[in-house]
Amino acid sequence: MPELPEVETVRVALANATSGGVVRSVETSGKVMRWPIPGHLPDVMAGASIRGYRRRGKYILMDIEAKAGMKDRAEHQPLVVLIHLGMSGSVRIHPAGMKPGNEKHDHLIMTMADNQRVVLNDPRRFGGVALMTPREEPGHKLLSAMGIEPLGNSLSGAFLKDAMQSKKTSIKASLLDQRIIAGIGNIYASEALFMAGINPRRQAGRISTSRLDLLAGSICKVLEEAIMAGGTSLRDHVQPGGEIGYFAQQLAVYGREGEGCPQCSAPIRMIRQTGRASFYCPQCQR
Numbered sequence: 366m367p368e369l370p371e372v373e374t375v376r377v378a379l380a381n382a383t384s385g386g387v388v389r390s391v392e393t394s395g396k397v398m399r400w401p402i403p404g405h406l407p408d409v410m411a412g413a414s415i416r417g418y419r420r421r422g423k424y425i426l427m428d429i430e431a432k433a434g435m436k437d438r439a440e441h442q443p444l445v446v447l448i449h450l451g452m453s454g455s456v457r458i459h460p461a462g463m464k465p466g467n468e469k470h471d472h473l474i475m476t477m478a479d480n481q482r483v484v485l486n487d488p489r490r491f492g493g494v495a496l497m498t499p500r501e502e503p504g505h506k507l508l509s510a511m512g513i514e515p516l517g518n519s520l521s522g523a524f525l526k527d528a529m530q531s532k533k534t535s536i537k538a539s540l541l542d543q544r545i546i547a548g549i550g551n552i553y554a555s556e557a558l559f560m561a562g563i564n565p566r567r568q569a570g571r572i573s574t575s576r577l578d579l580l581a582g583s584i585c586k587v588l589e590e591a592i593m594a595g596g597t598s599l600r601d602h603v604q605p606g607g608e609i610g611y612f613a614q615q616l617a618v619y620g621r622e623g624e625g626c627p628q629c630s631a632p633i634r635m636i637r638q639t640g641r642a643s644f645y646c647p648q649c650q651r
Contacts, residue, residue: 367450369515369548370591375456378424380418382458387478388413388429393629394418394472399451399493402472406496408446410475416443422511445502447624448485451492455592512545514608515584520546520579522578529569529577536572536580537565538639549584553591555619555644557583564650565643579622590615590639618644 367375391407397501398564401627412432420424427446450456461480473485473494485494512520512528529536539545540554549557558565560583563576572580594615613620617627622635624645636643 367423367454367596368550369420369423370588370594371596372425372450372548373420374596375450376418376425377422379456381428383415383477383483384417386481387417387457388415389478391476391478393477393494393640396472396490398472398487398490399449400495403496406446406494410446410489410497413444420512420548421508422543423550424507428499432469441553443499445497445499446494447493447497447505447507449493449495449507451487451489451646453489454485454487454492458482458485459485479651510544511547512543513547515546515548515588520581520584522574522576522581525572525577525581526572529572534569535565535638536567537641537643538561539569541639541641542583546584549588550627551641551643552619553584553587556587556617559618559645559650560587562650564647565638565645567651573608618646620644 388410389412391410393402393406395402409431410429413429414432416430416446420427425448427448429444429446430442431442448456456529459482463482468484468486469482470486470488470490472487472490472492473483474484477483483494488515495505495507502508513524522589529539532539537554537558540549540557541551555565557580561580563572563580621633621644624633626633626649629646629648630647631646633644634647636645
């Protein structure tokens with residue numbers, strides 16, 4: 366599943382290509398993804414101007430000014446289009462003059478006034494597209510329970526200590542809890558724990574603030590480095606222009622079971638935690 370760095374890579378590419386532009390038309394596949402794509406989305410977005418893009422956890426939020434408006438609402442209504450890449454979703458940006466045929470798993474095709482096309486492709490259909498007003502956004506069911514952004518100013522050892530002091534689950538499982546921190550997934554949780562020297566099986570509520578300080582810094586460092594590298598290309602992720610993400614070459618433990626630890630050369634181990642694979646060094650992570 367695309368995690369925060371992959372989603373941020375897509376957000377930046379979309380912003381660079383289409384912010385300030387006008388949408389000419391939108392087509393949808395008519396197929397149900399994780400939830401149905403709003404049937405009136407093409408009408409709402411036709412003629413809309415794109416004000417910009419934001420990211421919340423693993424969601425992309427497109428801010429638009431709808432020229433046609435919505436039923437029973439004023440024209441020039443500001444709206445938010447939420448895009449979720451799910452397990453296998455990807456976004457491609459096709460420049461003007463390039464006329465690719467629609468592919469089988471294209472579920473949203475947005476054609477801009479300058480003839481660029483933005484295509485959401487999702488073979489497994491675990492992603493989705495939602496539409497809301499800015500007023501509805503904070504209480505939206507997909508967004509209302511989300512935790513802090515890890516690259517903001519709120520993440521610290523003190524925050525983690527307070528959030529996890531009553532947790533009896535493992536620190537790895539706690540990092541994947543989107544109600545605590547938004548956007549961290551399996552790959553970057555494993556990498557951050559390795560960088561901080563914390564065993565993924567450690568009970569979250571029993572880790573000292575000083576060690577959680579190290580973890581908070583490691584989370585930020587791993588995510589920032591992954592964003593700079595364009596994300597991690599494992600299975601489905603490619604950048605909107607078709608390039609692969611290169612952070613896979615920098616992974617210290619994830620997917621490296623049996624290989625030597627980059628710090629001590631001990632074999633990397635893999636265990637299952639809540640149905641997910643965790644990779645760690647038994648010597649460096651305590």
